[in-house]
Amino acid sequence: MGSSVMPTSRQGDRHAPPAAVSAVGLRKSYGDKTVLDGIDLRIPAGSVFALLGPNGAGKTTAVKILSTLITADSGQAQVAGHDIATSPDGVRAAIGVTGQFSAVDGLITGEENMLLMADLHHLSKHEGRRVAAELLERFDLTDAAKKPASTYSGGMKRRLDLAMTLVGNPQIIFLDEPTTGLDPRARHNTWGIIRQLVTDGVTVFLTTQYLDEADELADHIAVLSDGRIAAEGSADELKRLVPGGHVRLRFADPAAYRSAAVALREVTRDDEALSLRIPSDGSQRELRSLLDWLDSAGIEADELTVHTPDLDDVFFALTGGANVPSQNNQNNQPKENVR
Numbered sequence: 374m375g376s377s378v379m380p381t382s383r384q385g386d387r388h389a390p391p392a393a394v395s396a397v398g399l400r401k402s403y404g405d406k407t408v409l410d411g412i413d414l415r416i417p418a419g420s421v422f423a424l425l426g427p428n429g430a431g432k433t434t435a436v437k438i439l440s441t442l443i444t445a446d447s448g449q450a451q452v453a454g455h456d457i458a459t460s461p462d463g464v465r466a467a468i469g470v471t472g473q474f475s476a477v478d479g480l481i482t483g484e485e486n487m488l489l490m491a492d493l494h495h496l497s498k499h500e501g502r503r504v505a506a507e508l509l510e511r512f513d514l515t516d517a518a519k520k521p522a523s524t525y526s527g528g529m530k531r532r533l534d535l536a537m538t539l540v541g542n543p544q545i546i547f548l549d550e551p552t553t554g555l556d557p558r559a560r561h562n563t564w565g566i567i568r569q570l571v572t573d574g575v576t577v578f579l580t581t582q583y584l585d586e587a588d589e590l591a592d593h594i595a596v597l598s599d600g601r602i603a604a605e606g607s608a609d610e611l612k613r614l615v616p617g618g619h620v621r622l623r624f625a626d627p628a629a630y631r632s633a634a635v636a637l638r639e640v641t642r643d644d645e646a647l648s649l650r651i652p653s654d655g656s657q658r659e660l661r662s663l664l665d666w667l668d669s670a671g672i673e674a675d676e677l678t679v680h681t682p683d684l685d686d687v688f689f690a691l692t693g694g695a696n697v698p699s700q701n702n703q704n705n706q707p708k709e710n711v712r
Contacts, residue, residue: 410600423591479523528559
């Protein structure tokens, strides 16, 4: 299986969206431990990309390489049009990085943290105060701005951390497990902030262990396992890589149930519940075919539900050695799920 997150644009393809991040063959080892084993990435500008994987899979290493914090052993990458090896300053000027461990200084106030970041970006005193005030308001931190950051809740610290990241108006933001340790409300608030950033045109590179987070936010997801990208695609495309999808028909009329059970192939019957389970990838084509058959046969089902594997299934299958169909054998055209 290839490891490209998106097919590399053909030369001269004028319709391909510009890449905010692209990489070919990134490798990194620490001693005998290979952390990244030749990964390829292409992330369109203005999208959310999620790198999903268990602890030790290489997610943070990928972020550190692309944000020029460490160097790759081999491979090439461009971030915001700048080569990470030959133009690291250009990369740094275009990005913001927020890690799972907050960069907030708890000994000073939230406002002072923001002004310190403004100084690091060489903003004038007037401009720094303007930007700090705008971002503190945007992240609902104005009332707490004069309080020491050590008094902030985990969610408030994470919002302040993100606000500090935006002081330099970055084109691309790397969020390395940004909601680790947050309660559900704070996580959802952070998701809202990330969605707003993308609406404003920012590209977000997200690493996470939370499968619902990737499902909720990401336009494209890559699953990293043992230093390689095991699969990539949208959440729905990845869910179709593992078996278990099915359509469930439930009947109120026992005669209709028996007729359908006899006529349909490869069904699992539940005679007590008067329901049939039919293997399906959940595509619109398959559902339409099933509905057309029921209609032509004069059989009425009282309930139809589509069940597709979730990202938990994908994650465990791809990182646990389960037999998953090669993505190269999948239909490259996206299929629409009817839920």
